[in-house]
Amino acid sequence: MAQTSEALRELTEISTQIEAAVVLDREGAVVASTLDDDRAGRLAGPTLQLLRAAEETGPDSESLVQLEAALRDGVVFLVADADRVIAATTGPEPTAGLVFYDLKSCLRALGAEEKPKPAAKPRARRAPAKKAPAPRTRKKQDDAGA
């Protein structure tokens, strides 16, 4: 089941322009989605096809990192990194820069969610502060003599 991860939940809370979003791995498996499983699964095929067609269109050596397809009744955004691709849809004329920023942040957050946090190193204990030696006091000659 495609989980709605914390990163996607934050994405839809922050970016009110985004209607739906789905995250896939590079093989097309749904990693997370804001939609139910059926619709997320139906989105996976066209997302992967669009990504591959766009990559074929561009220069050979360069990988596609972002795509914006503006249609009459909405806009489709894709953002890809080495492991995953996120697709999102909005209504017409969104603020593209903001949407791209939010999608990139979401992908980064998903990457951070997957990486296990390194175990916290025990803090090196400080050596206790040396006590200042008590000031030597000379015994008075008188006392010593007594």
Add this chain to the structure above:
Amino acid sequence: MRGRSFVTGVVVAAGSAAGAIALGRRAARRRERVELYFGDGSLMTLSAGSPEAERLLAQARELLAAARG
């Protein structure tokens, strides 16, 4: 009197021109297009009408329809 009507004419003409430019820009924004951004920072814009754009736009339409159910 003649001077005032001349000024009115100029203002109306300027307003019409500004309106036409604004509408043109809005129409251009609404035109279907695909923008591709690559790893080296290059950008490719494909406007509706070219075969490459039409192929990508068809897939984007399919994706949008699937998302909206």
